[in-house]
Amino acid sequence: SQQGEEDPQALSIQEGENATMNCSYKTSINNLQWYRQNSGRGLVHLILIRSNEREKHSGRLRVTLDTSKKSSSLLITASRAADTASYFCATDLTSGSRLTFGEGTQLTVNP
Amino acid sequence: DADVTQTPRNRITKTGKRIMLECSQTKGHDRMYWYRQDPGLGLRLIYYSFDVKDINKGEISDGYSVSRQAQAKFSLSLESAIPNQTALYFCATSDPLAGETQYFGPGTRLLVL
Numbered sequence: 001s002q003q004g005e006e007d008p009q010a011l012s013i014q015e016g017e018n019a020t021m022n023c024s025y026k027t028s029i030n031n032l033q034w035y036r037q038n039s040g041r042g043l044v045h046l047i048l049i050r051s052n053e054r055e056k057h058s059g060r061l062r063v064t065l066d067t068s069k070k071s072s073s074l075l076i077t078a079s080r081a082a083d084t085a086s087y088f089c090a091t092d093l094t095s096g097s098r099l100t101f102g103e104g105t106q107l108t109v110n111p
Numbered sequence: 112d113a114d115v116t117q118t119p120r121n122r123i124t125k126t127g128k129r130i131m132l133e134c135s136q137t138k139g140h141d142r143m144y145w146y147r148q149d150p151g152l153g154l155r156l157i158y159y160s161f162d163v164k165d166i167n168k169g170e171i172s173d174g175y176s177v178s179r180q181a182q183a184k185f186s187l188s189l190e191s192a193i194p195n196q197t198a199l200y201f202c203a204t205s206d207p208l209a210g211e212t213q214y215f216g217p218g219t220r221l222l223v224l
């Protein structure tokens with residue numbers, strides 16, 4: 001079964017609003033990564049947070065990690081139509097070995 | 112030029128045929144991966160390789176085989192294609208010495224009739 005589960009499966013918002021996506025996982029991890037996928041294209045790495053970190057920022061992205069709850073959230077602030085894509089969390093149990101992906105959240109940002 | 116390339120980008124084949132999907136990378140990474148993506152199921156790992164002499168099964172290796180011909184090349188074969196292997200296939204690379212990020216190719220869309 002998938003290590004990561006994402007919530008919601010689909011999210012539709014207006015341009016300028018914030019988008020929050022959540023990821024839960026089952027076992028202890030070394031790090032958790034978020035990827036973005038435009039329709040039918042390859043995945044692009046967004047941000048990585050290690051198990052000893054609680055929050056990271058990168059531009060309009062903010063990621064949190066709560067290892068006690070085995071959950072992470074990805075916040076995209078001031079969303080743009082170009083942010084429309086699927087977003088996946090991926091867990092890395094042993095640094096740099098293999099990733100296990102969640103099923104993704106489909107984000108639609110309406111202009 | 113793209114760092115991770117996949118050929119072909121689209122392929123239609125018939126049940127029972129053997130096909131090969133190829134992946135090449137110019138990133139100099141030792142680690143390469145093959146995933147498949149089905150609608151609503153995210154990505155699932157088929158095989159991965161940590162160097163030229165290393166091949167490991169992933170979650171769903173049955174019906175697939177791989178060959179790591181060189182550091183830069185990692186091929187995925189379907190020995191006898193079946194319709195439920197219709198999916199989007201992605202190759203990825205990583206270099207743990209440069210971080211745990213994986214870099215993905217553009218994908219191969221495979222349809223098995």
